[in-house]
Amino acid sequence: MASFGLVSQVERDFVERGVDVGIRADGRARDDYRPPRVELGLVSQSDGSARCQLGDGTDVLVSVRCELGQADPAADDRGRLAVSVECSPSASQRFEGRGADDLNTELSEAVTRALTGPQSGLNLRQLCIVPGMHCWVLNIDAIVLNYGGNVVDALLIATRAALADTRVPRTVVQEMEDGAMDFEVDDDVENAQPLEHVHNVPLCVTANKIGAGYVLDATLTEELCASARLHVTVNSSGQVCAAQKSGDGAIEPSLLMAMLQAAKEQARRLLEQQDEQIRRHETEIAAKRARGEPVKRPSIFV
């Protein structure tokens, strides 16, 4: 992400001195996070979707689609996740043509790392249909529509919300006379099941080292001034699930611990807010269904 645009020496100096005394260009303190605006269920043809905006800048749209696939021989009683992140040239002209390829790979891997493995908390066994043969593959496709810094955090916020919005079609497995397994996919959306343990899915909070201090939820300019960054992935029990340092600078151990602590604290708040929002969204939809009203999908921009 380091090659994203240029920043002048004067601007860098301005940002660094601001961080030293705890002032940022947009009026936030070092630990302040732009309140994420999350909307669920925007994409009608997906099984789950969400969009996350941070401030006026960052804007990501995530869709989750269930697809039938072959079970992985190494883990034959589980389903799979496939993540793909695309930066649209609407976010920046640098993403034109093949310009976004490296960043796409980097972001896809960052989301994949948070969602696969024991730390993800998702019950992948739920996605198994016929052990060793068929399973559901959750295709998580994200589009970065606008790039205003801190995209990894926004991607995970949107992905977690989209997973909470996801309903997996019900399958009925029957054993045939010759011992083979046959299954039917129930097309009724009413019977589709939510994913289990979505509340265990972690969120990521990124701390950027600028000068001798650090900031959370950096804007694009701040990211350009950062010498190093630390991605901390935290789940709702407060456990650190993953930590990754990137950037070419080095971080002192004392600052590292402070960054980790601040990120952990922020992640707890974000998780609480999001769980509350998801609960509200679900009760709202259930109430509308009970009254027989149509559930309208929010529009993307209009």
Add this chain to the structure above:
Amino acid sequence: MTTVTTAVGGVASFLLFFRAVCSLFIGATSFAMSRVELLNPEGLRVDGRRANELRKLSCKLSPLQHADGSAYIEQGNTKVLAVVYGPRETRHRAQVMHDRAYINVEYLVAPFSAGERKKRSKNDKRLLELALAVKQTFDSVVMTTLHPRSQIDIYLQVLQDDGGALQASINAATLALVDAGVPMVDYVCACTGGCVDSQALLDLNHIEESSAETPDLTVAILPRSGKVTLLQMTSRVHSDQFEQMLNLAMEGCRQVHAVLDSSVRDSMQQLADQMTHR
């Protein structure tokens, strides 16, 4: 051997039909298509429209602040975001034209935009062809001679495709160019038309578009002069019906123009209000 069968009994088939009617579940339409009649005896289409009715069209200018111009358009369930950068210096020397500006169009489709998930590479022939169609449409409309040796970039991002992605893209690109303040001769307004049982249809949705028996015509016109700048048709149709289809589609273009124009005027009014109040 295992076989995958789809539940089609009772509730499920009704739901499949219902989904097809809402034209949301586009993946199953090849199966549903043969049963859904595109125009019922009462003269209503699968989504409840009349033959000469457009889908709900709503648009927004400058949804993205950092770009020189941007616009978002929703035509029924088809949603497109257009972003314009420029006119600015050309990035590649080979593209420099000494008497006019070079227009570069990139057409991108979200992997989740259609019924079946499909990841398209940026070199997909179909996408390149669509980008070329948009480029050729705007080459004659943008006053490129006013900006020699420069480049105008138009990026089109299809977020949802429920039929008529090309027409929505052209309409969105027009708005984004207006938003960017790029001088143009006129708006470019696009619309699709089709034909079922010798009855012309306006603004096809995905089910109608993918049906084998419906011809699918996309027209773009300059509303002031009425000139046609883009015309694409697939499938076959009797020449008598072609004229009927074309007239209806051009009438649709004029309706689209009214919506686009009012949204441009609204957005400029807002801008003017902001400037006078502050």
